Amino acid sequence: xxxxxxxxxxxxxxxxxxxxxxxxxxxxxxxxxxxxxxxxxxxxxxxxxxxxxxxxxxxxxxxxxxxxxxxxxxxxxxxxxxxxxxxxxxxxxxxxxxxxxxxxxxxxxxxxxxx
Amino acid sequence: xxxxxxxxxxxxxxxxxxxxxxxxxxxxxxxxxxxxxxxxxxxxxxxxxxxxxxxxxxxxxxxxxxxxxxxxxxxxxxxxxxxxxxxxxxxxxxxxxxxxxxxxxxxxxxxxxxx
Numbered sequence: 001x002x003x004x005x006x007x008x009x010x011x012x013x014x015x016x017x018x019x020x021x022x023x024x025x026x027x028x029x030x031x032x033x034x035x036x037x038x039x040x041x042x043x044x045x046x047x048x049x050x051x052x053x054x055x056x057x058x059x060x061x062x063x064x065x066x067x068x069x070x071x072x073x074x075x076x077x078x079x080x081x082x083x084x085x086x087x088x089x090x091x092x093x094x095x096x097x098x099x100x101x102x103x104x105x106x107x108x109x110x111x112x113x114x115x
Numbered sequence: 116x117x118x119x120x121x122x123x124x125x126x127x128x129x130x131x132x133x134x135x136x137x138x139x140x141x142x143x144x145x146x147x148x149x150x151x152x153x154x155x156x157x158x159x160x161x162x163x164x165x166x167x168x169x170x171x172x173x174x175x176x177x178x179x180x181x182x183x184x185x186x187x188x189x190x191x192x193x194x195x196x197x198x199x200x201x202x203x204x205x206x207x208x209x210x211x212x213x214x215x216x217x218x219x220x221x222x223x224x225x226x227x228x229x230x
Contacts, residue, residue, distance in 0.1 A: 004158075031216065040124070042204060042222040043159070058217075090158065094216070103149070104218055106158035 003027070004107035006091050012113045019078040021110050023091030031094045032074040033104065034058070034066060036087040043090065049074055081114045088112070117142045117209045121221035129229050134177075134192040136224045138205030141186065146207040148181055148188040149218065153202040162203070163190070195228045202226075 004025045013019045025032065033048040045058030047066035055066040063085060065077040078085055088111050094104035118141045126136065140148065153159040163172040165181040165188060172179060177192045188205060205221040 033217070040222060043220040045217060048217065094218075103161055103164065106160065108158050 006107040021076040025093040029093035029095040033092045034076045119221035127227045136190040149206045151204040
């Protein structure tokens with residue numbers, strides 16, 4: 001079965017430290033997405049990519065960078081982590097067309113705590 | 116810009132009673148609408164999506180009807196089960212500035228079904 005995996009699943013970081021969250025998909029989808037989930041805000045889009053080498057800003061990109069080195073991998077980078085970035089982060093992949101029009105498949109999430 | 120509104124943050128009801136979760140949207144075009152469900156400590160996954168031919172989608176006893184006149188896509192089920200307790204997101208598809216498809220999520224409704 002096609003899958004989206006994330007690592008690490010849990011991470012504790014210190015303020016000012018660098019954090020890298022990794023995502024891998026075997027769906028062969030062109031599009032990949034990074035969201036954060038916070039109570040009362042739902043899922044908010046941070047960055048997305050429509051293919052290897054591309055990254056685009058989502059709705060809340062400040063404080064985050066992204067990297068898409070290959071079709072399968074998409075990373076989210078926090079250069080200088082802050083406590084406000086404590087959240088659950090989800091990666092997703094998706095594609096256009098057919099019966100899966102704009103459907104996205106989510107990874108299991110990464111719980112990040114910044115102290 | 117496009118948006119999705121879920122007015123209820125929390126819904127609590129007794130097993131066997133009907134379920135209705137509200138979703139309204141604003142969109143410049145005629146979007147596709149989706150319902151995603153997220154059980155505790157799991158990833159969001161697709162529950163329902165609207166059809167282009169106005170058929171009513173159904174899955175696991177849930178159904179939703181797209182009403183373009185009122186810009187609504189409410190989620191309904193005739194009889195709630197304990198296992199329906201979860202976080203439900205309404206979402207619409209949108210083509211971002213790069214031309215790549217995105218999902219715009221509502222803030223989510225936490226459904227709790229009591230025995």
